[in-house]
Amino acid sequence: MAKYKIEMMTFDELSKKKSIPRYQRPLVWTKTQKANFIDNISRGFPFGSLLLYRFDDKDKYSLIDGQQRYTTLEDYRNHPEAYFPVDDAGSGHIAGLLAATGINQTPEATQADLRGKIVKAIKDMFRLNASDSQLSPTYLFDSIADFYPQISQDINAFRTITDIQAKLINDLNEYVDLSSLQIPCVIFTGDKSELPEVFANVNLGGSKLSKYQVFTAQWDSYSVSLTKNPYSDIILEKVIARYDKLTGDRDGIEIENFNSEEMRRNRNITLPEFCHALGELIIEQSDACWPKSAVDKDDTVDTIGYNSLAIVFGIPPQELSGKPANSKGLGAKSGVQDSFRNSGFENDPEAVERLVSRILAEYREINGRFARYLKKPGSTQAYETSRTSVQLQFLSFFAALWRLRYGRVKSTDFEPIPGYKHNGYCQTQKMLFPCFVLDMLNNQWKGSGDSRLANYISGSNDYYSAGAFSESRLQTAIDSYLEDNEHTGNINADPIAKTILTIVSNSQAHLYGGSAYDVEHLVTQKALRSKINGGYAYKTCSIAGGSLGNLAFLTSEENRAKGATSLPDSGGELFIFDGSREFIENADLLRQANYDLASRKSPDAAKEFIRNRASLILDKLVSILCS
Structure with missing residues (x-):
């Protein structure tokens, strides 16, 4: 049975029947795309449909997909001068x-x-x-x-x-006669919990909404009352600031039902607005876990905010919006929105402030553990965040700590579980970073993030038992990592290698006195790009030039000295400092590697140097994580 119906509406009819969720994404069409869309309509050509859905107790349809098309038509109605070809030579x-x-x-x-x-x-x-x-x-x-x-x-x-x-x-x-223009509208009639799946399959070539933007429309009737306490104030101002930016991005197209002064006076926001602002707060207070630029990426912010709140209520990622009942009316589960309301947070601003405070406290705990290992040499505030792990991995750390400390929150008066520190919480704190490295080396979070995160939320997986981490498992992962990289011809710095280098450098921070260090190649890029058999040496001979064994933290002065004195006939020292800081046991081997590759066209010395140095660094990594 089809779960949709199709209606043709004029623009005026659609304007009266639809509502646009207040917290919509920024408009992503360029001026050229918008002009082409209107030009296409002016010539009588067909265009994509809009997807509508009527949520419970709503008089109007929510515009779920097609915002770019609808707002472009709306912009044309208000500003036709921006689209009509006034200067068209053909008009005369x-x-x-x-x-x-x-x-x-x-x-x-x-x-x-x-x-x-x-x-x-x-x-x-x-x-x-x-x-x-x-x-x-x-x-x-x-x-x-x-x-x-x-x-x-x-x-x-x-x-x-x-x-x-x-x-x-x-x-x-x-x-373009908007009064007679027929707009194709697909009205979805299935269960609202199915909307995220609908978006995974409809309009695949377009700029479709993420599942979190679907929740924006789905949850706009769920509100959050805020106090005048610090975190609530920050959340309120983040929501207002985002709307101000969206208004600017829309070139004056107003956002429905938004007034900054009224919002400050009433101190009421919607649940989706709360989740997004919470995601921003978490990123800002977790600078060793996420790069600062992550706060500008809507999907990243939403992933963190929505899932963090879901974890509080023990809800896995697959069931954020709830789970519908089967044909017999069984199996229905509450989503984040209903759990938030049913547990009493919707109308308890003091409880909301306390909830945010406790969520952030756990993330600060995680961040502190990571900051200890990931501070870049010579810096007091910059952290290495280029690793290839995914954001759901960090959410799993939060899930593991929250479950042990508070369990599944069911009411606003939740408190820590008695004895939680001795029941795995403290051991989890200790093991978070070693487990992070192990998972990074094994690429554990690639392609299975939702299901893995769900296991940490339920407690099926943990970070404190003997099966979570061991030295033997770490060594196996290291051996596999070395083997995978040894014969891979590359020159770009490997993100995992940069993370490992940062961890090792923090174990001997006293050796880094410079103010600025960069990740540099030891066997030089010039040598790696020397021609062998008509191609670059690193490609032709499969030299892992961008891998762990060939990368080092150097100041600009050190890098210049290294580059100027790499070859045996230079007569100089390799570095202006002790190369053992960067695990270079024998400077002559590095000089020979560069010379052989650039002059003799032989890769053997370079491969041996890179392989041996990587082993030394990884031995140090094992001692750091297993001590």
Whole structure:
């Protein structure tokens, strides 16, 4: 049985029947894309449908997919001057105006200037016409006479220009007639919990919404009341700031039902707004876990915010919006929105403040553990966040700690579980980072993030038992990592290698006195790019030039010295410091590796140097994590 129906609506009908969820994503179409869309419609060509859904107790349909198309039509209605091809040579209107006014007889420079002013006057006329203002039939003549008074007493010019004005308005009305335009609308009639899956399959080539943006529409009736306490204040201001930015991005298209002063006065936001702001807060307070730029990525912020709140209520990622009952009415489960409301948080602002405070406390605990290992050499605030792990891995750390400390929250008066520290919590704290490294080496979070996270939420997996981490498992992962990288021809710095280098450097931070260190190649990129058999050496000979064994933290001075004195005939030292800091046991081997690769076209010394140095660094990593 089909779970949808199709209706054709005019723009006016759709405007009356639809609502756009307040917290929509930024508009992603460029001006060119919007202009092409309107041009396509003006020529009578078909265009993509809009997807609508009527949520429980709602009078109007929520516009779920097709926001770009709808808002472009809305923008055309309000600003047709931005789309109508006023200067289209085929229309002849501009040429007629230039002839009627005599401007076409003026010098070329003067003519170009006055022509621009005429085009502006026409666009102003279109804008006034769209605003339902009473447009004078002599508006265009009066506008041109203001900057070209020579025509003010010319009755022939008056008649011609007023006639052209009427034709321009008629052409505009026929260009895209929104009153008669038939818009195809697909109305989904299935269960609201199925909407995320719908978006995984509908309109695959378009800029479809993420599942979190679907929840925005689905949960807009769930509210959050905020106190005037610190975290609630921050969340409120983040919501307002985001709307201000969205308004700017939309070139003046207003966001429905948003007023910053009213929001500050009422201190009420929707649950989706709360989740997004919570995600921003978590990222900002977890600088050793996520790069600062993550706060600008909506899907990352939503993933963190929505799932963190879901973890509080013991809800896995697959069931964020709830689980519908089967055909016999069994198996229904509450989603985040219903759990938030049923546990009493919706109308308890003090409990919301306490909840946010406790969520952030766990993330600060995680961040502190990571900051100890991931601080970049020579820096007090920058952290290595280029690793290839995924964000759900960090959510699993939060899930593991929260489950042990609070369990599944069912009411606003939740408190820590008695004895939680001795029941795995403290051991989990200790093992988070070693487990992070083990999972990173094994690529455990690639492609199975949701199901793995669900296991940590339920307690099927943990980070404190003997099976979570062991030295033998770490060594096996290291051996596999070395084997995978040893014969992979590459020159770009491996993110995992950069993370491992950072961990090792923090174990001997006293050896790094410079203020700025960069990850540099030891066997130089110049040598790696030397030609062997017509190709780059690192590709032709499968040299892991961007792997752990060939990367080191160097200052710019150290890197220049290394590059200038790499070859045996240089007669100089390899570094201006002790190379053992970077696990270089024998500087001659590095010099020989560069020389052989660049001059003798032999990769053997380079491969041996990279392999041996990687083993030394990884031995150090084992001692750090297993001590």
